[in-house]
Amino acid sequence: MLRFVVFRLLQSLVALAILSVVVFILARATGDPLHMILPMNASEEDYANARQYLGLDRPYVEQYLSFVGRAVIGDFGNSIRARRPVIELLQARLPYSLKLAAFAMVVSLALAFPLGVMAAVHKGTGVDRAAQIVAILGQSLPTFWVSIVLVEFVAGRLQWLPAGGADSLASYVLPGFTLGWFVVAGMMRLLRSGMLEVLDSEYVKLARLKGVAEHRVVWVHALKNALIPVVTFAGIYFAILVTTAIVVETVFAWPGLGRLAYDGITSRDFPVIQAVVLTTAAIVAAVNLGVDCLYALIDPRIRYGR
């Protein structure tokens, strides 16, 4: 197990190194950030001054080495747009993204578990169909549309919940539900198919023959063995929710990482783009590693490195 973890860590580091080169080149291919920060009437001298001050006049290789050298100690340089250390911006935004993603995962798990299990237990019935409709709607309705409808009606017209911001627990409900509902479909369907397979297995039949109560058969014996694909899915989606909830963050004025990335891209803020991409990649790599380790805990039959 230890060998496996070390090997995966090394793999992740190599991937991050390659990614750092790719993101460094691609960020610069998008254009000159000075067009965004300098006023429309800026002169050639203003451009030259700003370029020199921001270190953008140095050779690309020098800029890259400087970026990588500092990034390994957590220094991503200064934001060209906000003119403050990028690490400060990340530290300010990441917790909001993590909290929103966690809330959304709780919502999706709370919906997907009962829906998935009920759909499997009542396969082919109205309950099964209703559960699938609820889940599929979450995935097929555009997140932007769901967000706008919730803001317009639930927050603006009915005034039940806050429309935006991250000031209170209530502020989490609408963005968390929007994100969570989107994830429900995949999770619920994985759980349903996993449960159907497990419920048809010999050991479940044996448990029933031995007189184990049905709810125990379903919720303990069957569910545990249907969980592995769901855990993988939830892990990957958690990482995705942390880093890509741009639409939801924009609509709900949520100060998260997605908005930071979006602002960074639209303003050609190289240091921010580089930092967000690398941080995102690191989160995805860490979550994947964590999920792999969880496999072993959930199912002791799985052994790595053998």
Add this chain to the structure above:
Amino acid sequence: MKTTTRIIMLSLLALAAAASPARAQSKSELTVALSSFSAETLDPALQGHNVKYYLSLMFDYLVGVTPDGQPSQAGGLATKWEPSADHKRWTFHLRKGVKFHDGTEMTSEDVKFSLQRATSKRSTTGYAGPLRTLIADIETPAPDRVVIVLKEPTLIIPTYLSRSLSTEGMVLPKKYIEANGDDVFARKPVGTGPYKFVEQAVGSHIKLTAVDNHWRIGVPKYKNVTFRLVSEETTRIALLRRGEVDVADISRERVKELEKEGFPIHMRKEEAIIHAWWILGPEGRTPPTKDKRVREALNLAIDRNEIAQSIFGGYAEPAVIPMGLTWAFKDVGFKVTPDMVYAYDPARAKKLLAEAGLASGFTLDVYAFQLPGFAEGKAFAEAIAGYWEKIGVKSKLIPVDYPAFRKMWVDRKAPGAVGYYNIANRDWIGAYALLEKQGYTPSKLNDTVNDPEIDGMIAQVMRQTDREKINALMRNIFTRLRSEHHGLPVVYVHSPYATSKTLGKYNPGTVMYDLFIDELARR
């Protein structure tokens, strides 16, 4: 199961209670929701113009202006200012007893320091470049007197340092910045304005709190003012309906709906001109738009009234003069005569093209992009391209983002192609500054005109010290821009701001990127 249901219901009720609208929000709080904070920098030297919304509450200007943009001796840190006979030395007399938020007294040393900082290489403000070129020295003969020595005689220094333009005129605390450094100042800015900095959550909000008693507005009406960044309009309106914000920028298409609901709408009339132009080549204009008749034809092909109604919801007026900023017109006594107005006349446009030897039309690249405050950008580009198709001009729409377009423009890589901008309206000196950069051949990078006659007049304005002669020059520049069709002035747009039903009287003023929230806080 019943217990679970009960728990869920109770939780939802608790959430709903916690989330109940903030109608009962204390009157001592004022919240402004804006669609953009621009760069969100709190250091005036790091961003000009569009951070004024919130910075103008924390910092006072050397030269104050009224909300309508007129210089005011009562509104700034200078109580009066006068030029020497040769207009190369400007003396500013400072208000005594004004204190920074850290308790230190504001003196001429702070003014000198602020101006040097605003024109330093580090500065990226709107007029750092022109000021760098103009200023030879800054003298501080007394704590309440500062003298700006210029390389050339000029009348425009007070306006450059006023609230009507960018951030160069904001007075910063020398001692605080020298003791703590630029980075600390950018995180915890200190000024002499009616509101002190409390906190900033980048991407979320900026919170300010009132000083006990401000020299200009007395004891501010609102204890706290918060600027919230809310990009999505539906959300800003929902916040307004919930009573969580008091002022919000809204789009023109939502005006009628909110008016019906009883929300007061405050229009900033003719806040910007939507102006299009043809990118110059390395040597100036290129065919076919080098031909004045073609430029006129392209102007006559556009139905400005229809654009004002359909794209801007009726909250726009047809524009007449290329780069013609109307707030400047009244300053210099320029009058738009009926013959200057571009009629929608496709037949005459076709005739002009035929006279120019282009009866079968030509191909014209039109860049389509959106800009801050101009969400209608792409629809606008499609509309003008559509009008040109009707007179036989094959318009090729090229969707790009603004930085990509700007690169094509300043690098002169797409001669003759069309671009556009929503240029904030401003007074005569602001209009002059714009012309000096976009209509003046020596400015190279941003020039869109390339006309020796206009170049000569612009050069004279800078050195002229007789205001009447300046006015005449400015009038002649506007007249020539129109008669030579040096651009495509399309519409002046009005910008709506909605306020809560309880806010009361509010004048958002006519100064670019400034909502005069501090005047709202005046008791």
